[in-house]
Amino acid sequence: MRVAVPMETAAGERRVALVPETVSRLSAAGFEIRVERGAGVAAGFADEDYASSGAELSERADLAAGAEAVVRVARPTSAEIAALSSGTVLIAFLQPLTDIEGIELLRQQGVVGFAMESIPRITRAQSMDALSSQATVAGYKAVLLAADRVPKLFPMLMTAAGTIAPVRALVIGAGVAGLQAIATARRLGAVVSAFDVRPAVKEQVESLGASFLELGVHGEETAGGYAKELSPEEQAKQQAALEERIPDFDVVVTTAAIPGRPAPRLIPATAVERMSPGSVIVDLAAETGGNCELTVPGDVVDHRGVTIDGTTNLPSLMAFHASQLYSRNVAALLQHLAPDGALALDWEDEITSGTCVTRLEAAS
Numbered sequence: 001m002r003v004a005v006p007m008e009t010a011a012g013e014r015r016v017a018l019v020p021e022t023v024s025r026l027s028a029a030g031f032e033i034r035v036e037r038g039a040g041v042a043a044g045f046a047d048e049d050y051a052s053s054g055a056e057l058s059e060r061a062d063l064a065a066g067a068e069a070v071v072r073v074a075r076p077t078s079a080e081i082a083a084l085s086s087g088t089v090l091i092a093f094l095q096p097l098t099d100i101e102g103i104e105l106l107r108q109q110g111v112v113g114f115a116m117e118s119i120p121r122i123t124r125a126q127s128m129d130a131l132s133s134q135a136t137v138a139g140y141k142a143v144l145l146a147a148d149r150v151p152k153l154f155p156m157l158m159t160a161a162g163t164i165a166p167v168r169a170l171v172i173g174a175g176v177a178g179l180q181a182i183a184t185a186r187r188l189g190a191v192v193s194a195f196d197v198r199p200a201v202k203e204q205v206e207s208l209g210a211s212f213l214e215l216g217v218h219g220e221e222t223a224g225g226y227a228k229e230l231s232p233e234e235q236a237k238q239q240a241a242l243e244e245r246i247p248d249f250d251v252v253v254t255t256a257a258i259p260g261r262p263a264p265r266l267i268p269a270t271a272v273e274r275m276s277p278g279s280v281i282v283d284l285a286a287e288t289g290g291n292c293e294l295t296v297p298g299d300v301v302d303h304r305g306v307t308i309d310g311t312t313n314l315p316s317l318m319a320f321h322a323s324q325l326y327s328r329n330v331a332a333l334l335q336h337l338a339p340d341g342a343l344a345l346d347w348e349d350e351i352t353s354g355t356c357v358t359r360l361e362a363a364s
């Protein structure tokens, strides 16, 4: 199977879909990998490393010719979709729940689209779970951004000049990113509390050495392990409870999300106004609108001395390891779709059919 790896073109995207380590493994398994010159440079992978891993380096114009699959991180632009031949397999974060137009373009073009967001969350597919691998990186980076901005040391320090109290951090949403944020904040020495609407999470939070913040709000969980959206009354109750508790914290990392829906609004401006000057909110949900009312996606704002960091695409800021993990996820999916290095799509298979968002009419 011939696989093409283009350089990412989305603004600010530094990751690459396959790294040299994975190229070696896929080449040994019978895949032919062609990589656009410079595709890995922003993530720290040189063309020479790809060449010595068995990839063929190519200019953009020649990249997709003869390729049976194109693997990317971000969804392609409409011009990039138009350049794909009918029947090409495309693997990327295709945003199937929100980019309706893009998905329709793929369908019209006859592209066989596999969305990394749609990998079923079952044990067999864990090695392909790119939402989790990238959320892990984002959760880690969110805490580092907060640590960089807050004018306090995270750990308690006992010095000749006296004792310094540790930072008090709150993590809201204890899914994959939130749990990594808790672990990272703990490693830096903060005293950490966390909250999630899924009651099952309490134990995981406590096993990481954080305390579970009781807000009196309990949500439901879907079969896939995701939270269900709260009713407007419950959401108002959560906002009020948080407003009460939030002044206790120096750092707040929010990661609350409902797949395919705008981010739940958890922190109203009135709550921010009760925080001490110098406090920091890092809003990991900025991309889908933000968990804080004052978040400006892609920007860092100051509201009465409180910093609200709405930086988007945090995994791209840690492009080396984010790409390495993503690349392994993509390789696992490729090997699932082409077990012996030749494409063999089994539509009865839960991973293949669950991840596919567009396919040729004849194949359906």
Ligand code: NAD
Binding pocket: 120, 121, 122, 123, 125, 126, 129, 131, 132, 135, 172, 173, 174, 175, 176, 177, 178, 195, 196, 197, 198, 224, 225, 226, 227, 230, 238, 255, 256, 257, 258, 259, 264, 266
């Ligand atoms: P996500 O990114 O969709 O959401 C992040 C977190 O926000 C979730 O924990 C959710 O409960 C929480 N949340 C939603 N609304 C909230 C609110 N109003 N207030 C506070 N928190 C709120 O989810 P995710 O991190 O990708 O995954 C969630 C869960 O899915 C995981 O913790 C795990 O249980 C499950 N999962 C399973 C597998 C698997 O392979 N079986 C893999 C990954 C994740």
